[in-house]
Amino acid sequence: MTNIKKVSELAGVSTATVSRALKNPELVTEQTREKVMKAVQKAGYRPNWLATSVKTGKSNSIVVLVPNLVNPFFMRIIEGIEQAAQEKGYSVLLGDTQGKASRENEYASMVLTNRADGLIQLDHSFPFSQNDAELAETVPMVSVCERIEGEKRYPFIELDNYAAGRALTHHLISYGHRSFGIIAGQLTSQIHHDRLAGIQSVFKEEGIEFDQSMLVGGSYRIETGIEGVQELLRREQRPTAIFCFNDDIAIGALYELKRHGLRIPDDISVTGFDNVKVSAYMDPPLTTVDQPAYEMGRRAVEVLIQQINRQPLQRTREILPFQLLERGSTGPVKS
Structure with a gap:
């Protein structure tokens, strides 16, 4: 050997x-x-990680809770998690929760029963059951992209979603757009609140009134984009630009707008969020915000292992940079 x-x-x-x-x-x-x-x-x-495991009493495994494994953005995060974990001698146990509390509770309990050493949460919910909440207070846990609702004790890795929302809004306003639609994802998540707050802050600066009827949606699915466009097109004043809170939503929105005979961006502009690989190959290519998903995954593992080893953290919130990628799905408002 x-x-x-x-x-x-x-x-x-x-x-x-x-x-x-x-x-x-x-x-x-x-x-x-x-x-x-x-x-x-x-x-x-x-x-010989097994020998180390026996000696230290650790499992050398971490659990990653994923709300939807088919989401390509999450897969990029998982790629970073897997690589960093492998380098540090940890195996990764993926839990596809489908957003169900019962599944989250089941996977999260693996840390409490010493089948895993720590937990990475990719959703915004607290993954432990009420019965386990007290035991979970000392569990090593990191959230990525989202912040765990009502919890300030766990570190999180995220994007500056507020600034990204502002950047997208400035981009569309620079093309003369003043009438907007917003197709959102999970309405209860911090991501939603931050992105929407960024958009609204620019509206206020530019004297654009925010109307609640602009906001539709409620999940990060392609179908949400389709249904959201249908709803927005029923408004008395049709938007000239639509914010989609992830690229899957935007893909559905592009499909449905074309089905209605609308040209993009000539008749209506569309933005996404995440920069999944397919977004660059849409027709037209999608203007979106690039998140450093791979780096988020790597950093989450590094922070989690610091917790597992009971090393002090310099900070509990880490904000990674974004990049606005202007492509063919946005353009000047039709005169």
């Missing part, structure tokens, strides 16, 4: 450095970590 000494020779570092890079990669430089991981792959080295 290939041993750690062979890896150290291939990487040109000491065996102690190899051990640090595998068990605590945050203690070595990125360049060193990359050299060690390449050497590990080349040598075919497999660290």
